[in-house]
Amino acid sequence: MKFIEEVVVEEFLPTYRSLLAADLRDRGLTQSEVADLLGISQSAVSKYATGAVEVNGRVAGDERVRELVAGVGQGLASGELSRVGALAEAEVLVRQLEQDDLLAKLHEAAFPPLAEYEGGFDVHDPDSGLRASERVLSSVRQGLRTLEESPAFAALVPAVGSNLVEALPEATHVEDVAAVPGRILDVKGRAAVPADPEFGVSVYVASVLLAARRAGHEARAACNVRYTPAIVEALAGLGRDPVEFDAVGEAAGAGGAGQGDADDIDTAVADALAGAPDADVLYQTGGFGVEPIVYVLGPDAATVAGRVRDLAEHVR
Template sequence: MKFVEEIVVEEFLPTLRSMLAEDLRDRGLTQSEVAEALGISQSAVSKYAHGDVARRAEFTEDERVQDLVERVGEGLTEGGMSPVQALVEAEVLIRRLEDGDVLARLHEEAMPELAEYDGSFRVHDPESELRTTERVLSSLRRGLRRLENTSGFATLIPAVGSNLVVCTPDAADLDDVAGVPGRIFDVKGRATVPSEPEFGVSEHVATVLLSARRAGSDARAALNVRYDPDIVDRLADAGLSTVEFDGDRPTDEAVAAALGDAPGADVLYQTGGYGVEPIVYLLGPDAETVAERVGELV
């Protein structure tokens, strides 16, 4: 695991300080004055001056970095910029370079797992795609672990298999919903999760979740279990709101009709249709909550 801050410290800052030290020396500052201006030791300035610190061409050839060095060098030399302001200017550029730019690319080189985001992630943005998707996957993994450790859950898995899914806050289609590839199956009385969760791998349960959200539900997670009148009754007895929808109608249309007067329903179920297995869908704000509700049934 490599943090982008490590890239900044190990790659960017030595280059920037070396460039600044050179600029300040060219402007007539002594080694001692350069050290004071940059808040580093004189020995560090000496290393920069003698080329003992490697520079990354990605930064030395970047016009934005060159512009920053010139502005900070001039400001510190002529007194038009305080060290704090110089720090702020550098921080602003660093954040810019982390936002799908050169620092993001170097971070991707250090962590190839980030390649799927095409350098578009913003590490420090709490609403970035990277953080959003990882939160969804993290919630899903916790929910799956809970299901795997719930004794008796395997008895609730329908013939088509179960799936636990979680969507992003602004989910629009199936690619915004994460689930288990291949679904969860009962293997010799044990719920088995065949592989790591991914986005865009669930059509059946994800479609129900998205339909519920379009009908006004604020649910972010869903799980399907086998249908039985007793299961529905037990969920209702646990204080959950249950609503039936028509399994013969298109999912989006049927769910919208069922939730018309009850958008906050916790449970959707259909008793079957032509070629359609009867199923119960548990909805919730996250995967852990949905998995916890299974405890009411075993």
């Protein structure tokens, strides 16, 4: 793990100080004067100004950095810019370069896992897409551990397999929903999770979750299990609120096709929730070529997994 602040200290700061020290010396300031302005020792100024300190070529060659050095150097040398003002100007550029810019790219190079995240981000933004995505993935992983550790869960896995999914806060498409690639399977009485969760790998369960959200439901997560009347009854006994929906829409979702299929799912789920807006379990009893399925909904994957675990223990 490497923090972007480390990149600033190791790559930006020595380069910036070297350029600024050399600029100030070129403007006729003494080594002592430069040391006072930069708040460093005279020996450090000597090393910076003479090139004895290694610099980062990408930082040194960035036009914005060079413009900052020239502007700050001129302001400090003339007395028009205070040391606090010089610091503020540098901090502004650092923050800019951290936001999917030069320092962010250097951060990715120093910490390769960041490069796997698609899309720009501000690592300091508490509401960044990166942070939201990682929180969702973490929640799904936590939920999967709960299911894997439950000896009774495998008996609830339907023939099509189960999945545990969680959507981003503003999710609108299956690409915004994290799930298990390939689904969770019952392998000799144990739940087998084939891979780490990813976004955009579930259509079957994610489509139902998104349909519920489009109908006004606040659920962010879902897990599908096999259907029997006893399972629905058990969920009601555990305090859940089940409601049935039309299997036709769900069958289209299993195929993962186009907008017409999504509209079918939306209609079926919306019709069901219209009469039971507080329902936290959706189920369909099957049809031609369609396996009956129960969907347990909840605020996050970890919570949903806990509810499914409790169900498994109750009906085992």
